[in-house]
Amino acid sequence: MSTPPASTFGTVDGVALHTPPLLEGRIRDLLAGSKIVMTGVTGFIGEQMLWTVLSECPDTTTGVIVRPKGSVTAQQRVASLLKKKIFADLVAEAGSVEQLMADRVQVIPGDLPDVPELPRDTDVLVHCAGDVSFDPPIDQAFRTNVLGARSLLTRLREACSDENGDLTRIPHYVHISTAYTAGRRRGAIPEAAHIHTIDYEAETRAALAMAEHVEARSRTAEQLAVLRKEAEAEHRQAGYLTTSEDTERRRKEWVKAELVKAGTERARSLGWTDVYTFAKALGERVVADLGSEFRVSVVRPAIVESSLRFPYAGWIEGFKMADPIILAYGRGQLPEFPASPDAVIDIIPCDYVVNAIVAVCATRPTVGEPEYYHLSSGARNPLTFRGVYEQVRRYFSEHPYTSGQGSTPLATWTFPGAEPVEKLMWVADKGVKVGNRLLSFAPRGRRTRTWATALDSSRKQLDFLGKYLSLYGEYLQSELHFVDDCTLALHRSLHADDAERFGFDSADFSWDHYLQDVHIPAITDPVKRLEAARKRRNARSTTYRDLKPTEPGTVLAAFDLDGTVMATNVVETYLWARLPELSPLRRAAELARVAAQLPLYLGAERRDRGVFLRSMYRRYAGADLARLEGFVDDRLSPLILDRMSPEAIRRIREHRDAGHTTILLTGVIRPLTRPFEGLFDTIVAAELATDAEGKCTGFLSGPPMVGESRSAWLAHYAQLHGIDLAKSYAYADSHVDYPMLHAVGNPVAVSPDIPLMREAKRKGWSIVEWPEMSPLPRLKMS
Incomplete structure (x- = not known):
């Protein structure tokens, strides 16, 4: 040395x-x-x-x-x-x-x-x-x-x-x-x-x-x-x-x-x-x-x-x-x-x-x-x-x-x-x-x-x-x-x-x-x-797991609708449901009014999605609820289903085959969820309030299911039904759904917005890209 x-x-x-x-x-x-x-x-x-x-x-x-x-x-x-x-x-x-x-x-x-x-x-x-x-x-x-x-x-x-x-x-x-x-x-x-x-x-x-x-x-x-x-x-x-x-x-x-x-x-x-x-x-x-x-x-x-x-x-x-x-x-x-x-x-x-x-x-x-x-x-x-x-x-x-x-x-x-x-x-x-x-x-x-x-x-x-x-x-x-x-x-x-x-x-x-x-x-x-x-682990994904059969009623899978299961948004679904019952002149006027209000709606959504939904549903005032439901069943159902993600449908069915309770949590109004009733075990949606004649008042019968309301609902439902949330799943696309995703052990961000994407990366959650759904065919108004 x-x-x-x-x-x-x-x-x-x-x-x-x-x-x-x-x-x-x-x-x-x-x-x-x-x-x-x-x-x-x-x-x-x-x-x-x-x-x-x-x-x-x-x-x-x-x-x-x-x-x-x-x-x-x-x-x-x-x-x-x-x-x-x-x-x-x-x-x-x-x-x-x-x-x-x-x-x-x-x-x-x-x-x-x-x-x-x-x-x-x-x-x-x-x-x-x-x-x-x-x-x-x-x-x-x-x-x-x-x-x-x-x-x-x-x-x-x-x-x-x-x-x-x-x-x-x-x-x-x-x-x-x-x-x-x-x-x-x-x-x-x-x-x-x-x-x-x-x-x-x-x-x-x-x-x-x-x-x-x-x-x-x-x-x-x-x-x-x-x-x-x-x-x-x-x-x-x-x-x-x-x-x-x-x-x-x-x-x-x-x-x-x-x-x-x-x-x-x-x-x-x-x-x-x-x-x-x-x-x-x-x-x-x-x-x-x-x-x-x-x-x-x-x-x-x-x-x-x-x-x-x-x-x-x-x-x-x-x-x-x-x-x-x-x-x-x-x-x-x-x-x-x-x-x-x-x-x-x-x-x-x-x-x-x-x-x-x-x-x-x-x-x-x-x-x-x-x-x-x-x-x-x-x-x-x-x-x-x-x-x-x-x-x-x-x-x-x-x-x-x-x-x-x-x-x-x-x-x-x-x-x-x-x-x-x-x-x-x-x-x-x-x-x-x-x-x-x-x-x-x-x-x-x-x-x-x-x-x-x-x-x-x-x-x-x-x-x-x-x-x-x-x-x-x-x-x-x-x-x-x-x-x-x-x-x-x-x-x-x-x-x-x-x-x-x-x-x-x-x-x-x-x-x-x-x-x-x-x-x-x-x-x-x-x-x-x-x-x-x-990289190998990410290829398999961390929270987007292969599903194995479990004892029925012990695990749930919660899905958001807009942007997750289906390519649409609240404004678009409002136009689907509302315009057909209006005369051509009133349709044009309604389209113009909605277009003029869009900046206000976008601002409201950025601040509080609940406020945005309430503002949007005010526009249903005067609509006939029964007629709206019939229109969804007769005319809108195939078009709504056509906008669903094939990947979402496949995943929902996998959860059902595994014995999981499938739940749709959405701020969309109840009539528009009717086409999904055979796919989900439970659907939680916005309920339109009506008067004695069955006309919509423009108000909801309860608070919209958004943000922390979803995580609270999941916690209450799990307690009532003996569900293990640590083994459960949730799928959503927006940062507003962060509480819902955070409530389960297997959260999945689906084609997320930027804030949710960043949170998912910080938390180590899976991020999946579900393909764009097929475009909505032209809806005949008469």
Whole structure:
């Protein structure tokens, strides 16, 4: 294994300014008989840390602090963790997961900052857990990274003290931080405490108070009015309950966004890039203060990515900082990137990080003198953003990401800087907004849905790039150089028998091999397989399922009429039913009046479909109901049936054959549903009120069945008849029908309007295109 000379940042005339405690034997021997307690073992670094200790230190026992998750206990979560592929050999050797846990893994249920009592035989406590998001809400960042560290150190002291509170043993506390606690500095960053005068207790109190303050602001009348109006603009047609649910969703999102913004601004006002690094830096100060009676080591990894060798090349859990950028480029979704081409992206493989942490655990630092280690590559094996771009471009040139890229050539990045990219994004954002505004007036159809999908794709791309500019903008221009002399000295002190397995010298591998052969395939291949599986699943559909016979009366299938089962609308059906009984002169006059009222009708429908239906049915005033029913039976039935979708008819019959109760829920007047009486078990329609002579009054005998009325009717019907709505189906085409679709376990959006299409995609509902029905033949009026 190559061992290039140390960087010059931490040396004077070739002599190191500080020599950390070195290893004095093999790691397995140094840790033999020790109890290592860990946090964060369900996370990326923590999982491999547990695997490494169990695999390479056979005489070491572990304790793991894991929080219960819902109904899943901490023990069950650890058992699931140990069933993963990398633990297979360990489980086989022990005989079972249960035996491995009994022999070597003590589960300690708990969470941060509410840390439980620690085992009194704890020798080393490795704190891997922490909020790793760069933009958590400010209170969450402080609870986890500051209060969590304080609680752990307090519990560690209790575990190592007698009943009088006097220390009986000196444990080793290993704190996993981040290299970016250096903040917005430039130049060389030494492996030492960062000098600042920030009062972490005052900042923590302020962060927690901010959460209460923002929560209170979100409940003011002014803020709720803004959020309610936004929800109404999107969901008014679906009903008040849907709107209120969306208002509350928006309120919670607003609270989170405000707390994220508060954290970012507070961090930057004090010299840090974001609240994550700010809270981590204050966490280090907590460690230095409360760990003054312990042996303390602080490990600062940079950007941790997939493993180079262990447990196997390319091992990774989830997406890390650089991975979404790599994938987006391969898919053809990043035409440009605002990084500085010669800025260093400080990547380090996960197994190098874990190896270094285990080695640190085996050292014996001086009590009260914390040791600091940078796990980075930039000092002695730098990789620039331009270098990453060239590597990624080369990889996707040789291995095209065909599912997203197609025949589109890979983008050529010129690295113009942030300002030109931000201007381009601003223009594109305006274009998407204008496009969506125009779409709101476009006629419904497959082409309109195609345009909407393209706009949604552009919006997603803009949001993605915007997020990265916001989160990682300063990292893309970074001029930090992390000194890693202590880390290199520790690596060089490895026993000869440990050098290959536990090495962590960041200069001993090539970026060409790591990126081309290990990392990029590790993140792209699983995504390709996942996308292929998703395509197969979508081809089968998720909620548009093959129907299997069920016990009759236990499952229902509800269908909307207009635009779903039948190609028509309320205005058109009114003209069908009303005009034939009028004289030619009155027909012409009625057509003219309806045409003149259409803008008002359309406006009413956009605001409230119930109001629209009532307005439309006013025009039936004076019509003879019996004559209307006779006209439907004698003349309209074949024409109505001719407008039905063949796919709808087929699906309804499949439901009936499966023993499902078929229901038609429509705002159409009852007479016009007479042709469907042999197809549906139950029909719920608008009932026209009549006077003593059987003439329509222009009013309904009850509220129209629209929006939330449909979901309420389904819930009541299901309760009365023992129907399982979770196994039931619903089919509709309009956003106003969202409550009905949401009420069942198998909702299907049929040739939907744009708002429903977008909701269906968000919810993972099936979207089906039922062919256009045959055009209505000319109706003879006499």
